[in-house]
Amino acid sequence: MPELPEVETVRRGLQPVLEGQKLISVVVRRNNLRIPFPKDFAKKLTGKTVIYLTRRAKYLLMHIEGGDVVIVHLGMSGHMTILEKNIPKPGKHDHVDFCTSGNVVVRFCDPRRFGLMTLTTEKKLDTHKLIKDIGPDPLANNFNYIILAAALVGRKTPIKAALLDQRTIAGLGNIYASESLFRSGILPMRLAHSINIVEVEKLTKGIRDVLSEALEAGGSSFSDHVKPDGKLGYFQNNFKVYGKEAEICSVCLKAQIKKIRQSGRSTFYCPVCQT
Ligand SMILES: [Zn+2]
Structure with a gap:
């Protein structure tokens, strides 16, 4: 199961291809992972720019232009792959593609489907049920x-x-x-x-x-x-x-x-x- 260093590694790996890029299309191939995708998940994100990526514990957060925030958890087996040229056809476990203005596809694959993707807003982030009880981050500068x-x-x-x-x-x-x-x-x-x-x-x-x-x-x-x-x-x-x-x-x-x-x-x- 990915722990904090793995999620932080994913965040750092995705930063150069997502931050500042517009999402040209978002393809969701199932209704749910561990929980259902929000209604209009793809529609809400399409055409919007990813401002920056942060992390809370093992949740990866995509802060989107206009105030939406995508909460991503990799679950047990989820992983993100950056695809640039000769993008292969999605496999059985490739559930989501984020296609960017930089001609990159970020593909989320999760064979066991314990991962999740949901939406909140900047205003509601701190009180979101997945986020609100999370303790201090051991890698934060003020942790002691x-x-x-x-x-x-x-x-x-x-x-x-x-x-x-x-x-x-x-x-x-x-x-x-x-x-x-x-x-x-x-x-x-x-x-x-x-x-x-x-x-x-x-x-x-x-x-x-x-x-x-x-x-x-x-x-x-x-x-x-x-x-x-x-x-x-x-x-x-x-x-x-x-x-x-x-x-x-x-x-x-x-x-x-x-x-x-x-x-x-x-x-x-x-x-x-x-x-
Ligand atoms: Zn010993």
Whole structure:
């Protein structure tokens, strides 16, 4: 599933071909993905210019001339591809094409259809039901350990689950939550409220470092995630615990990486490095 670095990679990849470009046509080949497309989705966007692209957690936002905002979520398997010349016929899972005045087609393909596209306006964006409860973005300049500490106060859930909760912190998924906890030396089953301030500071640094490094590497190419230019991200080569069960930890060189289930998701950790 794409996490924050993958969505940010997609946003950066699409910026040069969408920002400032007029949408000559928008082709929608189904009525719905995870949720139905709004009525007149294509009609509302056709002929309008994309002003800029932003991101909230794992939602990609296309800000459109006139005040509309397209909210896009890639779901489990969604990806955007930039097509320039010799545009191939759409395949079975190619659900949306954005055709621009720059003679580019941005094609959204989503085999499992857990993604979504919907519309709101600049005015209603902050109160939109998909957006309103999203917690602070760990890559924002003003994010710091005080903000994270405040979000963990009184939380009696395991820290891993708290990090996956998008109201605590935006955009962290299973992989980067495991990797951040490893880097900060915190066991994933510790209760969130038991993490002391020094540990929260380490965790904040762990989260920011792991996300920035992943971003630098163009995200991780697990499952279907591909950057919009068709190249693969390669951060998965830097995983220290995720998917490494039974391997010897590359930091302490002593323990085997353990894998457990936490609320239905796999968690990986080193029983020596993390306490
Ligand atoms: Zn270790």
